[in-house]
Amino acid sequence: MPNESYGTKLLRFWVPDLWSGLWLLFGLAPLFFFETFIHEGLHWLTAQASGGSPVLIPFAHFNTSFGRNINGATMDSPGFIAMPQFVAFLLMVGVILLFVFTSPRSRFLRLVLTWWYLGLAVDLLFNTGRGLVGAFKEGTDWAKFAADAGSGLAVFLSWLVLLAFLSQLVWIAFSRWHENRPPAAGFFDFRPFAIFLAAVSLIAVILSFTVSHPAIVRNWWFWMIWIWQLASLAWAVFYIVRVTARSQP
Numbered sequence: 689m690p691n692e693s694y695g696t697k698l699l700r701f702w703v704p705d706l707w708s709g710l711w712l713l714f715g716l717a718p719l720f721f722f723e724t725f726i727h728e729g730l731h732w733l734t735a736q737a738s739g740g741s742p743v744l745i746p747f748a749h750f751n752t753s754f755g756r757n758i759n760g761a762t763m764d765s766p767g768f769i770a771m772p773q774f775v776a777f778l779l780m781v782g783v784i785l786l787f788v789f790t791s792p793r794s795r796f797l798r799l800v801l802t803w804w805y806l807g808l809a810v811d812l813l814f815n816t817g818r819g820l821v822g823a824f825k826e827g828t829d830w831a832k833f834a835a836d837a838g839s840g841l842a843v844f845l846s847w848l849v850l851l852a853f854l855s856q857l858v859w860i861a862f863s864r865w866h867e868n869r870p871p872a873a874g875f876f877d878f879r880p881f882a883i884f885l886a887a888v889s890l891i892a893v894i895l896s897f898t899v900s901h902p903a904i905v906r907n908w909w910f911w912m913i914w915i916w917q918l919a920s921l922a923w924a925v926f927y928i929v930r931v932t933a934r935s936q937p
């Protein structure tokens with residue numbers, strides 16, 4: 689599909705066809721958990737390596753030690769505070785290189801990479817966005833990093849993150865990603881991705897109750913995200929059953 693226009697390439701990156709675009713939306717709740725888990729997991733690993741005894745809370749809740757609703761937290765975590773941002777940046781650059789230089793034929797692999805790229809980009813931009821204008825929000829990773837390393841460096845790196853994300857507007861024009869794009873998908877073509885999302889949502893639904901810490905308050909924010917997660921799980925399971933029943937003779 690080398691003769692497509694610039695705009696078509698940009699559109700078809702995010703929405704290769706209607707159903708793939710919808711499955712990206714169906715994947716938002718599991719993506720929220722997955723990316724939070726990666727982010728907090730990096731805090732957790734950093735704290736472990738620094739000799740701490742951290743507690744990883746990979747779900748939305750009200751946290752009494754932060755005093756507000758948060759997407760996830762790692763309690764009692766010493767060590768380099770901005771590790772998730774630095775690692776997420778390297779991962780985002782890595783995924784971009786895959787988009788530029790490769791073109792897998794697998795619909796599943798393409799969807800998973802696009803899905804995770806969205807998670808990495810949103811996590812990074814959400815964390816560093818206010819740093820673009822030096823307006824660090826007190827208590828956040830990036831504010832602590834700015835206090836330790838200097839706000840000049842934090843502002844510079846915030847712009848680097850945004851430019852890396854916006855670089856899509858340049859590389860989309862010559863990337864190889866479009867070359868092996870599968871033909872438009874139908875309703876029944878997403879079982880592997882549905883199984884993957886169901887597994888992620890199931891882990892999220894369970895961990896929301898098995899992790900405990902005195903700072904966790906399960907308020908309306910917790911329940912809203914949890915019900916969203918449960919609904920995503922229910923949809924994925926319904927879809928898997930539906931598709932599997934159809935493929936039986």
Ligand SMILES: [Zn+2]
Nearest residue numbers: 727731772829
């Ligand atoms: Zn963090």
